[in-house]
Amino acid sequence: MQLLRSIGQIIVRPTAAVAVALLVGGILLIFAGYSPLTAYGVMWKGAFGSMNNIAETLLKSTPLILIGSGLAVAFRSGIWNIGAEGQLYAGAVAATLAGIIFTGLPAFILVPVVLVAGALSGALWGGLAGFLKVRFGASEIVTTIMLNFLAIIATSFLVTGPMIEEVGKFPQTAQIAEAAHLPRILVPTRLHVGFLLSLGVAAVTYLLLFKSSRGYALRTVGISPDAARYAGINVGRGLLAAMAISGGAAGLAGAVEVSGLTFRLYQGISPGYGFDGIAVALLANNNPIGVIFTGILFGALRSGSEVMQMNAQVPSVLVSVIQGVVLLSAAAFGVFKITITNKQNEE
Amino acid sequence: MEPLAIITFLAAVLAATWRLATPFIFTSLGEVFSERAGVLNIGLEGVMLIGAFTAFAVTFFTGNPVWGLVAAMTGGLTCGLLFALLTVSLKANQIVVGAAFNLVGLGLTSFLYRSVFSGRMETAREYHSFSPIEIPLLSRLPFFGEILFRQNIMVYATPFVVLAGAFLLYRTAFGLSVRSTGEHPRTVDSAGLRVGVIRYASVLIGCALAAVGGAYLTVAHTNQFNEGITSGRGFIALAVVVIGRWSPWGAFFVSLLFGFFYALQLRLQAVSGITIPYQFLQALPYLLTLVVFVTLRKRAAPPSALGVPYKSS
Numbered sequence: 001m002q003l004l005r006s007i008g009q010i011i012v013r014p015t016a017a018v019a020v021a022l023l024v025g026g027i028l029l030i031f032a033g034y035s036p037l038t039a040y041g042v043m044w045k046g047a048f049g050s051m052n053n054i055a056e057t058l059l060k061s062t063p064l065i066l067i068g069s070g071l072a073v074a075f076r077s078g079i080w081n082i083g084a085e086g087q088l089y090a091g092a093v094a095a096t097l098a099g100i101i102f103t104g105l106p107a108f109i110l111v112p113v114v115l116v117a118g119a120l121s122g123a124l125w126g127g128l129a130g131f132l133k134v135r136f137g138a139s140e141i142v143t144t145i146m147l148n149f150l151a152i153i154a155t156s157f158l159v160t161g162p163m164i165e166e167v168g169k170f171p172q173t174a175q176i177a178e179a180a181h182l183p184r185i186l187v188p189t190r191l192h193v194g195f196l197l198s199l200g201v202a203a204v205t206y207l208l209l210f211k212s213s214r215g216y217a218l219r220t221v222g223i224s225p226d227a228a229r230y231a232g233i234n235v236g237r238g239l240l241a242a243m244a245i246s247g248g249a250a251g252l253a254g255a256v257e258v259s260g261l262t263f264r265l266y267q268g269i270s271p272g273y274g275f276d277g278i279a280v281a282l283l284a285n286n287n288p289i290g291v292i293f294t295g296i297l298f299g300a301l302r303s304g305s306e307v308m309q310m311n312a313q314v315p316s317v318l319v320s321v322i323q324g325v326v327l328l329s330a331a332a333f334g335v336f337k338i339t340i341t342n343k344q345n346e347e
Numbered sequence: 348m349e350p351l352a353i354i355t356f357l358a359a360v361l362a363a364t365w366r367l368a369t370p371f372i373f374t375s376l377g378e379v380f381s382e383r384a385g386v387l388n389i390g391l392e393g394v395m396l397i398g399a400f401t402a403f404a405v406t407f408f409t410g411n412p413v414w415g416l417v418a419a420m421t422g423g424l425t426c427g428l429l430f431a432l433l434t435v436s437l438k439a440n441q442i443v444v445g446a447a448f449n450l451v452g453l454g455l456t457s458f459l460y461r462s463v464f465s466g467r468m469e470t471a472r473e474y475h476s477f478s479p480i481e482i483p484l485l486s487r488l489p490f491f492g493e494i495l496f497r498q499n500i501m502v503y504a505t506p507f508v509v510l511a512g513a514f515l516l517y518r519t520a521f522g523l524s525v526r527s528t529g530e531h532p533r534t535v536d537s538a539g540l541r542v543g544v545i546r547y548a549s550v551l552i553g554c555a556l557a558a559v560g561g562a563y564l565t566v567a568h569t570n571q572f573n574e575g576i577t578s579g580r581g582f583i584a585l586a587v588v589v590i591g592r593w594s595p596w597g598a599f600f601v602s603l604l605f606g607f608f609y610a611l612q613l614r615l616q617a618v619s620g621i622t623i624p625y626q627f628l629q630a631l632p633y634l635l636t637l638v639v640f641v642t643l644r645k646r647a648a649p650p651s652a653l654g655v656p657y658k659s660s
Binding site for chain 2: 028032033034080082132136138139141142143145146147149150153154156157160161275278279282314315317318319320321322323324325327328330331332334
């Protein structure tokens with residue numbers, strides 16, 4: 001019942017928000033001398049026009065759903081993890097390392113090893129911010145932003161230095177072992193099993209948040225750390241767990257990108273999935289089931305806009321405006337009921 | 348290096364320090380006001396981009412960077428009005444609105460730049476920006492001349508703007524109400540002051556200064572616009588506010604510190620014979636921030652009501 005209600009909540013008001021955003025985007029298109037109907041038509045076709053377009057949309061949704069599900073846990077627990085982008089990179093680095101080192105293993109062992117390596121690495125990178133918060137009172141908003149920069153710089157260092165491929169000497173690593181590739185599920189498209197994995201992760205995080213006592217404890221921490229402490233909940237441990245879970249999901253997204261799509265690591269492997277994931281989680285009111293829908297929406301906007309740029313010569317960055325206005329109008333329509341908890345109470 | 352070469356190198360680094368710190372100084376000073384009143388704006392990066400683009404576009408068409416700066420401030424105030432409308436009046440979540448501002452700022456400026464200016468790139472590079480003003484006599488001082496007396500007007504303005512900001516925050520009735528609003532909004536309300544109005548004013552100051560910080564990049568530091576020209580400076584400014592402990596002078600000196608690391612990294616990359624990978628130097632300011640957090644412990648407490656929408660009962 002709660003599931004039905006939350007799906008309803010996720011469909012009605014966000015749809016209105018999307019309508020407003022498309023309107024704003026349309027005005028912008030007219031101002032810049034494009035025909036909005038043509039542009040949006042091409043965009044729609046680009047996102048859903050053929051089996052291949054749909055597969056590409058779902059491919060772009062996969063990391064967003066993974067990241068959004070994890071962030072839903074963090075945001076519900078009252079910790080503002082802005083660092084999914086860095087955690088994704090941390091995961092991608094570890095997954096690539098595992099995929100290059102353990103070349104002899106069979107696929108049914110190597111694939112899980114690669115994914116777990118990515119998730120663990122992301123969890124550690126996120127957990128570091130959680131530790132700094134709990135132990136030193138460092139604002140997670142600032143530390144996760146710093147850790148984003150550090151992870152991206154570290155990746156740049158690794159792919160130009162220690163991990164650079166032997167031949168070719170492009171700033172990228174060697175390919176991971178063939179046995180580490182995620183199986184494709186809709187040949188001839190590139191859609192891989194990572195998409196199903198993201199649905200699974202969304203379901204598991206939903207159950208964790210809303211159907212388990214641990215999730216109840218986390219949400220209590222998010223609503224009122226004082227009340228949580230009074231109820232005997234270890235607030236510090238809760239915040240650490242929330243950071244590790246959200247970091248782990250983002251790290252898994254990095255591993256899925258490497259093992260499902262790019263098969264190697266290079267600079268700029270993520271076009272900003274970690275930041276879009278924040279919007280995806282918030283737009284779904286931090287409900288992982290809702291994240292599936294908002295993730296596909298943002299994935300469709302992204303893949304549709306790429307086709308729009310190719311076929312209608314409209315700059316694809318329009319998608320950022322649309323995504324941003326979706327968030328703004330959703331905020332104005334009161335989709336989000338969460339508030340930041342009182343910082344003083346966390347001392 | 349020879350001793351003389353080291354001194355020349357150091358002078359160049361320190362001169363660049365102040366220049367590179369300037370966008371942080373404007374932006375973080377503004378955010379000090381916003382956060383002191385209890386409003387956290389993580390959308391600074393987006394506001395800076397809008398300031399940078401507006402200043403660029405207006406300077407390109409008018410040929411006068413002063414108009415560019417005025418336009419950027421107007422753009423910043425518009426952002427501030429929207430931010431305050433959503434977060435103060437409608438009590439929307441500040442993080443959500445901030446995240447949206449970053450998306451819109453990047454998307455809007457890149458879209459307009461590509462669709463309006465992409466064909467005019469050659470002429471776009473030619474507009475006149477604020478150029479360095481050499482202070483007579485003083486600019487010829489050895490060492491200090493280059494660092495302190497050969498800067499452009501926006502760089503010279505920074506200590507005075509910070510001075511004015513500190514005066515406003517600590518020595519005026521308005522400043523007192525801003526600081527109280529961030530700590531105990533209900534007390535401010537009981538005293539008959541309008542919490543909403545004070546927060547609107549602080550957010551407007553914050554966004555206007557962030558836009559000026561962005562504008563600096565296109566009408567003083569360079570004379571052109573690139574997509575994402577702020578490259579994360581809005582996020583650094585957020586860290587500067589926290590490390591500077593929410594004070595105007597704190598923000599000023601922490602900005603200089605960040606400027607120093609930026610300058611050092613850029614200059615060292617240019618020096619031949621340095622074998623450290625440049626990424627280590629790039630990482631320094633971010634590592635520094637984390638180390639400062641660990642050493643500061645909990646002494647730096649944020650305003651109590653930071654991030655909490657105020658509902659009068």
